[in-house]
Structure formats: C-alpha cells, structure tokens
Amino acid sequence: MDVKKDLKEFRKKIDPEIEKVLDEMIEASKKEGKIITDSLEQVKKITLSGGKRLRPALMYWGYKGVGGKREKEIIKTSVSIELIHIFLLIHDDIIDNDSKRHGVETIHKKYEKTGKFFPGIGNNAKHFGNSMGIIVGDIVGAIGNRVIYNSDFPPSLIVEALKKLQGIVATVAIGEAQDVITEYRRKALEKEVMDIYKNKTAKYTIEGPLHLGAILGGAGGKILEEITKFSVPIGVAFQIQDDILGIFGSEKKIGKPVGSDIREGKQTILVVKALENADENRRKRLEKLLGKENITGDEIREFRKIIIDTGALDYAKEKTQELVEEGKSHIEKIEFDKRAKNFLSAIADYMAKRDI
Amino acid sequence: MDVKKDLKEFRKKIDPEIEKVLDEMIEASKKEGKIITDSLEQVKKITLSGGKRLRPALMYWGYKGVGGKREKEIIKTSVSIELIHIFLLIHDDIIDNDSKRHGVETIHKKYEKTGKFFPGIGNNAKHFGNSMGIIVGDIVGAIGNRVIYNSDFPPSLIVEALKKLQGIVATVAIGEAQDVITEYRRKALEKEVMDIYKNKTAKYTIEGPLHLGAILGGAGGKILEEITKFSVPIGVAFQIQDDILGIFGSEKKIGKPVGSDIREGKQTILVVKALENADENRRKRLEKLLGKENITGDEIREFRKIIIDTGALDYAKEKTQELVEEGKSHIEKIEFDKRAKNFLSAIADYMAKRDI
Numbered sequence: 001m002d003v004k005k006d007l008k009e010f011r012k013k014i015d016p017e018i019e020k021v022l023d024e025m026i027e028a029s030k031k032e033g034k035i036i037t038d039s040l041e042q043v044k045k046i047t048l049s050g051g052k053r054l055r056p057a058l059m060y061w062g063y064k065g066v067g068g069k070r071e072k073e074i075i076k077t078s079v080s081i082e083l084i085h086i087f088l089l090i091h092d093d094i095i096d097n098d099s100k101r102h103g104v105e106t107i108h109k110k111y112e113k114t115g116k117f118f119p120g121i122g123n124n125a126k127h128f129g130n131s132m133g134i135i136v137g138d139i140v141g142a143i144g145n146r147v148i149y150n151s152d153f154p155p156s157l158i159v160e161a162l163k164k165l166q167g168i169v170a171t172v173a174i175g176e177a178q179d180v181i182t183e184y185r186r187k188a189l190e191k192e193v194m195d196i197y198k199n200k201t202a203k204y205t206i207e208g209p210l211h212l213g214a215i216l217g218g219a220g221g222k223i224l225e226e227i228t229k230f231s232v233p234i235g236v237a238f239q240i241q242d243d244i245l246g247i248f249g250s251e252k253k254i255g256k257p258v259g260s261d262i263r264e265g266k267q268t269i270l271v272v273k274a275l276e277n278a279d280e281n282r283r284k285r286l287e288k289l290l291g292k293e294n295i296t297g298d299e300i301r302e303f304r305k306i307i308i309d310t311g312a313l314d315y316a317k318e319k320t321q322e323l324v325e326e327g328k329s330h331i332e333k334i335e336f337d338k339r340a341k342n343f344l345s346a347i348a349d350y351m352a353k354r355d356i
Numbered sequence: 357m358d359v360k361k362d363l364k365e366f367r368k369k370i371d372p373e374i375e376k377v378l379d380e381m382i383e384a385s386k387k388e389g390k391i392i393t394d395s396l397e398q399v400k401k402i403t404l405s406g407g408k409r410l411r412p413a414l415m416y417w418g419y420k421g422v423g424g425k426r427e428k429e430i431i432k433t434s435v436s437i438e439l440i441h442i443f444l445l446i447h448d449d450i451i452d453n454d455s456k457r458h459g460v461e462t463i464h465k466k467y468e469k470t471g472k473f474f475p476g477i478g479n480n481a482k483h484f485g486n487s488m489g490i491i492v493g494d495i496v497g498a499i500g501n502r503v504i505y506n507s508d509f510p511p512s513l514i515v516e517a518l519k520k521l522q523g524i525v526a527t528v529a530i531g532e533a534q535d536v537i538t539e540y541r542r543k544a545l546e547k548e549v550m551d552i553y554k555n556k557t558a559k560y561t562i563e564g565p566l567h568l569g570a571i572l573g574g575a576g577g578k579i580l581e582e583i584t585k586f587s588v589p590i591g592v593a594f595q596i597q598d599d600i601l602g603i604f605g606s607e608k609k610i611g612k613p614v615g616s617d618i619r620e621g622k623q624t625i626l627v628v629k630a631l632e633n634a635d636e637n638r639r640k641r642l643e644k645l646l647g648k649e650n651i652t653g654d655e656i657r658e659f660r661k662i663i664i665d666t667g668a669l670d671y672a673k674e675k676t677q678e679l680v681e682e683g684k685s686h687i688e689k690i691e692f693d694k695r696a697k698n699f700l701s702a703i704a705d706y707m708a709k710r711d712i
Contacts, residue, residue, distance in 0.1 A: 032555070035534045091494065095487040120542035120621045120647045128540055131451040134490055135533045138447065138497075142526040145501070149519045155511035162518070163505045170498040177491045178391045184484055186476035199388070265476045291476045 003346040010057045017079050018047060025143055039136045042110055047086050050102025055081045055209040058347075062213025065340030066223065070153075074216065077151040081209050083144030084165070088172060090137035094130050095180060096264070108133030141169075153216050161215045168208035175200025179267075186291065188267040190276075194236065197269075201242075202235025206347075226334040230344060234327035237320045237351045243268035244316055248304060259300040265291030269319070273312035282306050324352040359702040366413045373435050374403060381499055395492045398466055403442050406458025411437045411565040414703075418569025421696030422579065426509075430572065433507040437565050439500030440521070444528060446493035450486050451536060452620070464489030497525075509572050517571045524564035531556025535623075542647065544623040546632070550592065553625075557598075558591025562703075582690040586700060590683035593676045593707045599624035600672055604660060615656040621647030625675070630668035638662050680708040
C-alpha cells in the first residue's frame with residue numbers, strides 16, 4: 001500500500017466535507033454582522049491549503065477496521081478531528097509566533113495587520129492579532145465539536161467518542177504546556193521529552209483518531225488497548241522523525257526556514273542526547289547556539305555536526321527504527337479487518353522512511 | 357424571593373462539586389510529570405474565590421422548571437457551564453490584559469512571573485505567560501465539556517444539550533470578537549453594540565444555561581422559544597447595567613479600578629449614545645478621553661458628566677427598565693413550575709436594581 005497515495009485519495013473525499021462545514025459557518029456568520037466572516041474565510045483557506053488529513057484518515061480506518069459500514073457518515077464525522085486540529089494549530093501558531101501555516105497567513109498575523117489601521121490601536125496591534133487568534137481558535141474548536149454532535153451515529157456511541165475526544169484535547173494541551181515550558185527553561189530530560197512526544201503527538205495524532213473511529217464503529221475494551229500499544233510507539237517515532245527533519249531538513253521539505261527549531265531553542269531528543277554526550281566544549285557551543293535568533297548558516301552547519309558527532313542523530317534513528325518495529329509487532333493483535341491493518345502497516349513504514 | 361440569598365445557597369451545593377472535578381484533574385496531572393499541576397491549582401483558586409454561579413443556577417432552574425427530578429445529577433452536571441465560563445474568562449483575561457480575576461492572579465500573569473526565571477526567556481516572559489494562558493484555558497474547556505459527557509443523563513439528551521452548548525461557546529466567542537474589534541476601532545453603532553450584548557451576554561449568560569437545563573429535563577421546541585423571549589431582553593439589560601457600573605461604580609462595587617472601561621476605550625451603549633447626542637466640543641472631549649491610559653480622576657468625572665449631560669445615562673436606564681419589563685412579560689408563557697418562575701422573576705428584578 002502506498003500511504004501517500006492513499007492519503008491523497010482520502011483527501012479528495014474529505015475536503016469537500018470540510019469545505020461544506022466551513023461554508024455553512026461562513027454563511028451563518030454573515031447574519032451576525034459579518035464581523036467574523038473574514039476570519040472564517042481565512043480559516044477555510046488555511047485548512048484547505050495543506051495538511052495530510054492523517055487524523056481523519058486514521059479515524060476512518062479505525063471505524064472501517066472494526067467493521068463499520070457507514071462510509072459516508074464516518075467521513076462526514078471525521079471532519080471534526082481535522083477542525084479540532086486546526087483550532088489547536090491556530091493557538092499553536094500564536095504561541096510559536098508563526099506567520100504562515102500551509103503557506104497561508106496565520107489568523108493572528110492577519111489581524112495584527114488589520115489592527116494597525118484602527119484609530120485606537122496604539123502599540124497594541126500584535127496583542128489585537130493574538131486576541132483574535134485566541135477567539136477564532138475557540139470558535140473553530142466549537143465548530144469541530146459540533147460536527148460530532150450533529151453526526152447521525154447513535155447518541156450512546158457519540159457520547160463515548162466524545163469522552164475520548166476531550167481526553168485527546170486535554171492531553172495535547174498538556175503536551176503543549178510541557179513543550180513551551182521546557183523550551184524556555186532550556187533544559188529537559190530524555191524522559192520528559194518522551195512524555196511530550198507521547199502526549200503531544202502519539203496520543204493526539206495516532207491513538208486518539210483510531211480510538212474515535214473504533215468507538216463509533218461499536219468497539220471498546222480490549223481492541224482499544226491493542227490500538228494504544230500500536231499507536232504510542234508509532235506516534236513517538238513520527239515525532240522523532242519530525243525533529244530530525246526540523247534540524248536536518250531542507251526548507252522545501254519542512255515548509256519552514258532551515259534551522260527554525262534551533263532558533264526556537266526546541267528541546268528535542270536530538271538536543272537532549274547531544275547535550276548528554278557532548279564534552280565540555282561542544283556542550284557550551286550547543287547551549288550558545290540553541291535559541292540564537294540570528295543564527296548563521298555556518299552556525300547551523302556547526303550545530304548539525306555536533307548532533308552527528310555526539311552520536312545523537314544515530315541514537316534518534318535507531319530509536320525510531322526500534323519504535324516502528326515495536327508498533328508493527330502489535331498490528332496483528334488488533335482485531336481489524338485486513339485493509340485497515342494494511343493501512344496501519346503502511347503508516348508505520350512511512351514513519352521510518354520519511355526522508356531527510 | 358431574595359435572589360442573592362438564593363444564589364448563595366446554590367453556591368454551597370455546587371462549589372464542592374466544582375472542587376471535586378478540579379481536584380480529580382489535579383491528581384491526574386501529577387501523573388503527567390506535575391508540569392501543569394500548578395496551573396490547575398491556580399484555576400481552582402480563581403474559580404472558587406468568586407463569581408455568582410449565575411449560569412449553573414440558571415441551568416439548574418431550567419431543569420427543575422420543566423419538572424426534572426434528579427437534583428444531585430443536575431447540580432453535578434451544571435459544573436460544566438461554570439468551567440466553560442472559567443475557560444472563556446482565562447482567555448478573556450489575556451485579551452484584556454487583566455492581572456487579577458476574583459482577586460486572584462490570572463493564569464497568564466502567574467506564568468509571566470514564573471517565566472522570568474527561565475534561562476531562555478529573553479524578553480518573552482509576557483508571551484510565555486499568554487501562551488500558558490491559552491493552553492490552560494483550552495484544558496479547562498476540555499474538562500468542562502467532559503463533565504457533561506460523563507453525566508448520567510440519557511445519551512440522546514446529552515447530545516441535544518451539547519449541540520446547544522457549542523452554539524453557546526461559538527456565540528460568545530463571536531460577541532467577544534465583535535467587542536475587541538469595536539474597542540480598537542473606537543467606533544460602533546447602537547445596533548452593533550446591541551448585537552454584542554445579545555451574543556456576549558444574553559445568549560451566553562441567560563438563554564444558554566436555561567436551555568441546557570431544560571433540554572436535560574426533556575424539554576424542546578416551544579418551551580425553548582419562550583425561554584429565548586425572556587432571556588434576550590433580560591440578558592441585554594444585565595449588560596447595560598454592567599456598563600453603567602463600569603463607568604459610574606466604585607472600585608469596591610465592580611472589583612476593578614474606577615474608570616477602567618473608559619481607559620480600555622470600551623464601546624458601550626453609554627458611549628455610543630453620548631457620542632450621538634453630544635455637540636462638537638463634548639464629542640471631541642469624549643473621543644480624547646476614551647482609551648486614555650493615564651486618565652486622571654478629574655477626567656473621569658468630566659467623562660461621567662458628559663455621559664449624564666448628553667442624556668446617555670438616562671437613555672440607558674430607561675432602556676434597562678423597558679427590557680426588564682419586556683422579559684418579565686414572557687415569564688408567564690414559559691411552561692415552568694412555580695418556583696422556577698419565581699426565580700426568573702427575581703433574576704429580572706435583580707437586573708433592574710443592581711445599584712451604582
């Protein structure tokens with residue numbers, strides 16, 4: 001199975017549904033004096049301009065895996081997890097000061113610009129932009145939740161799925177808090193970083209969507225546990241690969257400027273391991289370069305070299321490989337139909353192979 | 357019925373339930389490396405240090421009004437609307453740059469202070485504080501939602517109530533966006549201000565909670581419509597009174613520094629009406645004073661005088677009176693039991709009488 005192709009095919013099915021939900025909100029907003037119509041248009045642009053739809057695809061396969069038959073309804077309902085993802089990204093982009101998402105201007109940045117023209121703005125344009133980002137994020141979160149409430153699955157299953165969903169949101173938010181704190185603290189233990197990966201990525205990106213789909217398909221108990229055993233190692237592997245790309249990837253590959261993870265002072269497994277293994281000199285250089293806002297190309301190359309020379313890159317790669325193997329070893333135990341298992345297997349391989 | 361006493365009695369019943377939910381979360385957070393334990397402790401402190409519990413009380417009476425019998429369960433479930441309120445307040449306090457809530461340090465302010473001690477913080481302490489406020493707000497929102505999911509009412513009613521709940525969150529967020537925009541734009545029409553009052557206060561504070569309770573009590577259709585006819589005028593009256601207090605109230609009464617609404621440049625019905633009626637000179641003075649950060653005591657008195665002299669204060673008071681009468685005239689049409697009707701009537705009178 002070619003997972004990239006599969007995700008592309010899935011996108012063709014889900015994107016029109018996402019568009020429909022957002023268009024309905026845009027229409028409704030026009031009745032409210034149009035004041036937030038622009039922001040919802042921007043949300044639509046951001047959402048449809050990029051993203052792999054990995055979460056709704058996993059929700060879909062979680063449902064199909066346990067024998068769910070309502071093809072159209074599960075696709076419509078999986079829009080929820082994508083919109084909740086967008087809600088969290090809107091808040092994340094404020095936190096990370098990012099001005100683009102999927103190549104489109106972020107909400108807070110857009111309003112920072114608009115705000116500059118307001119007579120009473122003083123030097124509050126940035127604060128106004130962030131405020132609008134917070135609010136618009138909250139609105140998109142509410143829309144995402146509503147998609148599940150309005151779905152046509154039995155209410156008892158919806159309520160079960162919702163318990164799961166809010167657990168996901170709380171977990172990813174906890175991971176985000178851990179991430180922000182360790183970033184500014186400039187210090188983290190391997191165990192802390194692994195916890196962040198588990199909360200921020202594994203539970204949110206892999207386990208949560210699979211669980212949601214499986215629950216809506218009527219599954220519970222043991223099958224959910226087996227899904228977890230697959231999801232956590234695969235999700236952590238996904239995040240480690242992301243971190244490798246964040247330091248070694250080209251701008252084209254990662255969609256943000258080279259070295260931005262270094263500039264932000266991000267505490268990744270690579271950084272933690274390199275600091276652990278480095279001699280006095282290298283450690284000092286790492287600490288100096290990490291979080292340096294005006295870092296040069298030469299310094300990025302120096303940083304990369306230290307990551308390689310300390311064995312941190314090899315360590316991360318081996319760890320990824322181990323985790324992928326661990327995750328894959330659990331696929332057979334999940335009571336999923338054949339095609340869903342193939343999808344899980346393809347996703348696992350994709351994690352290991354995402355290229356630098 | 358003495359509504360203040362009634363709310364106090366209700367508080368004694370609901371506060372232990374709020375505490376229980378937050379304590380459970382605090383315990384759970386300790387398993388996640390304690391990184392967000394402090395923030396949840398702070399949320400608990402903020403929540404329990406103040407607030408009237410008006411929203412859960414209305415939810416309770418909405419349920420009892422339609423004949424609901426499960427006293428303990430509705431109180432437990434109404435914790436949700438209070439926690440969702442706290443989630444929105446946490447975000448609101450970031451937006452309004454407020455450092456205290458219920459006399460307790462706000463989340464973003466607390467973390468701004470903590471952040472100053474982080475080695476990598478540079479001049480990002482305020483941004484770090486705001487980031488943590490965004491995240492902690494999102495977590496509290498998730499907890500608030502979960503309270504409804506975990507309640508023991510029939511799933512079909514829960515799903516109905518949830519549709520309502522997310523509508524409430526989306527509506528209040530839209531009102532907040534309108535509010536922030538008009539504040540910086542320093543210009544609003546009476547109609548726009550009234551829309552904000554409807555979205556930000558009436559639907560959120562009065563209609564939403566009553567609807568939630570009534571739905572969980574099994575009501576639908578016509579009764580919800582009648583509740584709306586009561587709630588919208590009463591909620592708008594509540595907000596107008598709030599605005600009068602915001603300009604004319606003492607610090608003790610309003611819990612924030614005198615004149616802070618003027619300093620913030622808030623577009624209230626008083627300001628809009630005064631600008632509409634003022635002659636050239638007064639209009640210029642109003643515009644000059646509105647949003648002036650270092651406004652003096654004399655200037656606040658001058659501002660108040662213009663609000664009085666232009667007839668804006670009288671206009672607002674008359675409007676309140678009219679709206680309260682309008683709301684009250686609908687109480688009889690709501691198919692509620694006697695005691696619930698008494699509560700609505702007492703709430704309506706309370707709106708008209710909140711003193712300067």
